[in-house]
Amino acid sequence: MDLKSTNGSLVVADPAPITKSRLGAYSGLMPYSQSGQSLVANIATVPRKKPAKLDDVRSNGWLDAMISSSPPRKRVHKDFNAFDIVSDEADVAYQSWMIRYPSALKSFNLDHAKNRKLVMFLDYDGTLSPIVDDPDRAFMSNEMSAAVRSVAKHFPTAIISGRSRDKVYDLVGLTELYYAGSHGMDIMFPARDTVSPNHLNCIKSTDLQGKDVNLFQPASEFLPMINEVYRTFVEITKDIKGAKVENHKFCVSLHYRNVDENSWPLIAQYVHDILKDYPRLRLTHGRKVLEVRPVIDWHKGRAVEFLLESLGFSNSSDVLPIYIGDDRTDEDAFKVLRKGNRGYGILVSTTPKESNAFFSLRDTSEVQDFLESLVRRMAQQDAKGL
Numbered sequence: 001m002d003l004k005s006t007n008g009s010l011v012v013a014d015p016a017p018i019t020k021s022r023l024g025a026y027s028g029l030m031p032y033s034q035s036g037q038s039l040v041a042n043i044a045t046v047p048r049k050k051p052a053k054l055d056d057v058r059s060n061g062w063l064d065a066m067i068s069s070s071p072p073r074k075r076v077h078k079d080f081n082a083f084d085i086v087s088d089e090a091d092v093a094y095q096s097w098m099i100r101y102p103s104a105l106k107s108f109n110l111d112h113a114k115n116r117k118l119v120m121f122l123d124y125d126g127t128l129s130p131i132v133d134d135p136d137r138a139f140m141s142n143e144m145s146a147a148v149r150s151v152a153k154h155f156p157t158a159i160i161s162g163r164s165r166d167k168v169y170d171l172v173g174l175t176e177l178y179y180a181g182s183h184g185m186d187i188m189f190p191a192r193d194t195v196s197p198n199h200l201n202c203i204k205s206t207d208l209q210g211k212d213v214n215l216f217q218p219a220s221e222f223l224p225m226i227n228e229v230y231r232t233f234v235e236i237t238k239d240i241k242g243a244k245v246e247n248h249k250f251c252v253s254l255h256y257r258n259v260d261e262n263s264w265p266l267i268a269q270y271v272h273d274i275l276k277d278y279p280r281l282r283l284t285h286g287r288k289v290l291e292v293r294p295v296i297d298w299h300k301g302r303a304v305e306f307l308l309e310s311l312g313f314s315n316s317s318d319v320l321p322i323y324i325g326d327d328r329t330d331e332d333a334f335k336v337l338r339k340g341n342r343g344y345g346i347l348v349s350t351t352p353k354e355s356n357a358f359f360s361l362r363d364t365s366e367v368q369d370f371l372e373s374l375v376r377r378m379a380q381q382d383a384k385g386l
């Protein structure tokens with residue numbers, strides 16, 4: 001993989017092949033060495049001044065990405081006729097977008113599986129729980145929880161989230177699922193499942209119920225660095241009303257959804273300046289959230305491949321993976337499935353967007369309908385003895 005710097009923002013290009021290093025870890029996953037620099041930049045103790053200029057984030061596109069990162073809320077217009085026209089135009093655009101990304105509710109059927117075992121991958125925020133202002137209150141409805149549980153009875157099912165594995169487990173609370181947190185950089189799976197000898201950074205552990213499990217944490221050496229960045233972010237945002245920082249163990253989230261738009265450039269410039277001191281970290285954009293994570297060749301798509309392998313499904317002719325997700329970080333998983341027609345990505349979106357997904361669903365309630373309909377169709381097949 002090559003790191004290019006455009007106006008100070010890091011761009012990841014062409015992943016290098018993963019080869020085993022003498023240390024036993026895979027060198028393709030290793031941080032990109034910068035001669036003479038320690039892993040932890042040790043700058044947290046230096047007080048940060050307000051950035052003098054906010055030009056970098058305007059010219060490098062961060063600000064535009066921040067603005068467009070989540071669809072705007074529907075506004076109630078006083079002029080109802082004007083509102084109707086706008087909605088009609090939006091509907092037409094959405095309908096023509098759906099020609100390219102047909103609704104999974106209408107267009108996916110079990111014939112797509114053709115005797116292959118279906119494996120379900122689910123993102124959490126915006127997919128199983130609606131987007132809300134407070135990330136600590138992003139709960140799944142009881143109906144959605146029941147739908148996910150039923151799906152997991154029929155198909156191996158995993159949650160792959162940007163949140164820490166513990167947080168997403170607390171929110172979902174279903175023991176029958178596999179969980180991958182920190183955008184796939186923290187995967188827990190049962191000890192009985194295969195661990196490929198390729199994955200040497202797998203360790204044995206126990207889950208909250210005391211069961212033996214395997215843990216795969218390819219970014220474990222970044223823990224101190226991530227903690228340091230988390231503390232720095234908390235410090236710089238303490239006077240910015242509405243900003244919220246979350247420590248997701250192997251990545252940090254800085255939310256600006258509830259911050260006055262006039263302060264967005266300031267937040268972006270702070271993050272931009274801080275990242276200059278951490279060449280081994282990079283920024284990704286989520287829905288009204290800036291996410292900082294290690295520069296390693298690992299993402300939600302790699303986590304999907306890893307879990308398929310651990311489940312014994314490396315042979316793609318046996319299995320049909322489906323991945324449902326709503327944001328940019330899910331595109332890595334969609335890409336992996338699209339490659340070689342391995343499986344199907346389903347994008348959850350109320351607005352048209354370019355995607356590597358194959359199908360679409362409008363919102364979390366359609367996700368629930370889709371999961372319920374899969375279970376119904378499976379039950380019908382079972383009843384017919386197919």
Ligand SMILES: O=P(O)(O)OC[C@H]1O[C@H](O[C@H]2O[C@H](CO)[C@@H](O)[C@H](O)[C@H]2O)[C@H](O)[C@@H](O)[C@@H]1O
Nearest residue numbers: 124125131132133135138161162253257287289
């Ligand atoms: O990979 P995901 O499970 O989709 O997690 C991505 C981020 O989700 C959360 O933030 C988003 O949802 C919040 C609750 O609805 C919303 O307030 C926020 O604006 C969204 O960005 C989570 O808090 C982030 O840390 C995750 O990275």
